[in-house]
Amino acid sequence: MKPSFRRKPAMALATIVTGLLLFTVAVPQSSVDEKRVRAHMEFLASDDMQGRGSGTKYEKLAGLYLASQMKQFGIAPGGDKDGIGLGAYIQTVEIERTRIGKTTLDLGPEKSISLTGLRIGNTSLEGPLKRISIDETAEAGSITIVTTLDGTIPREAFPSLFGSPAKALILIAPPALMQQLSGFARRASSMTRIKGTGEGESASLYLVAEEKAGLLDSIPVGSIVNILSEITESTTSNTWNSVGKIEGSGGSGEAILLSAHMDHVGVRENAPGDDKIFNGADDDASGCVAVLELARILAAGPRPKRTVYFAFFGSEEAGGFGSRYFVGTFDRPLEKLVANLQFEMLGRPDAKVGKDELWLTGYERSDLGSELARNGAKLVADPHPEENFFERSDNITLARRGVVAHTVSSYGLHTDYHQASDEISTMDFPYMTNAIDSIVKPVIWLVNTDWKPAWKEGMKP
Secondary structure, three states: OOOOOOOOOHHHHHHHHHHHHHHOOOOHHHHHHHHHHHHHHHHHOOHHHHHHEOOOHHHHHHHHHHHHHHHHOOOEOOOEEEOOOEEOOEEEEEEEEEEEEEEEEEEEOOEEEEEEEEEOOOOEEEEEEEEEEEEOOOOOOOEEEEEEEOOOHHHHHHHHHHOOOOOOEEEEHHHHHHHHHHHHHOOOEEEEOOOOOOEEEEEEEEEEEEEHHHHHOOOOOEEEEEEEEEEEEEEEEEEEEEEEEEEOOOOOOEEOOOOOOOOEEEEOOOOOOOOOOEEOOOHHHHHHHHHHHHHHHHOOOOOOOOOOOEEEEOOOOOHHHHHHHHOOOOOOOOOHHHEEEEOOOOOOOOOOOOOOOOEEOHHHHEOHHHHHHHHHOOOOOOOHHHHHHHHHOOHHHHHHOEEEEEEOOOOOOOOOOOOOOOOOOHOOHHHHHHHHHHHHHHHHHOOOOOOOOOOOOOOOO
């Protein structure tokens, strides 16, 4: 039981300084060491880090710690330029949130229809009215009415809806569809933009209640219509990434991304009991340590053929804002990013797989997992497909842009997930050390081979 969730500033500063100085005299080693793993975890998941809440100063502090380690390893910065034009490890992400009130489709003089937003990219849209069935492709730049086949949307249709070239799609929704998409509708009450990335240019999605859709029948196809959303409030905030890279020697410009998310859910005053700090030891301090160890070992060895990026993303828990910024501002063509391995929740074994095994989300979607396994990785398919983990970490941001991207994990659905009990004391450090060590040689192979992974037919998200 913790005596208090806020320590005295002097004590907190002492912990932070100790952590930052911990490895200044360490000599890089070729294998993963349990003492080093413990030391990183004891800083990142300490009470002084206040749960590394998304977008808080503690998330940024975690990023500075991770950057300091990469700098000691000799890894070059991969973040923004600092105030005097020099390279930096930290990427500052500016997020603009706009609360949305009433949204209407303007059909002409004194005629409009109310819409329910599912995803709002812009508060004012104009384009020619078109009509399609859900199994057809919308025209670029249009505002398109979409009819469903049976009043529902099959799961496999969502990628094409979200990736539509239209300015907006308006789905005619019977009550069952309204119910199916109610969660999306609640989230769409605010519009979020990540500045500097061009986000918001993809199709906006709306619902129109079936009983009101008859008003649309009088509007000829091709007529110019407008969609307007009221702005009730607008705020800005920041999150941060910490990014380093080793430039490849091969000259191809190809790159591999090794990543984890450094934020967790912070302090929750309304949590039951005395412990209000959600430390996030397994989720995802453990993944950060895995990437740090891979960074240290790769930096200590021969220069890899492919460029390797090490990215610690902010605000994964709040909507993947850090990874979305990274992808939107990536410093080379995305087709040059050959693969992404995200590391998440590696602190304990999963009883559903072998005692020394890790699993890969979306294993069946590409040939990356099987090829890594052929090169020594103890990787198997995700034993929890019903949880949809492939879509629940930062890898999905890259996968939706075409990058072969998966998450490595050993999460066994333990009850400490997103609880104050996700503490350092629950970590199985011998297992975690061996788990990270088991992926080292396969990753070294991946960053030096000419082989490229590919999505299997029909399995690209």
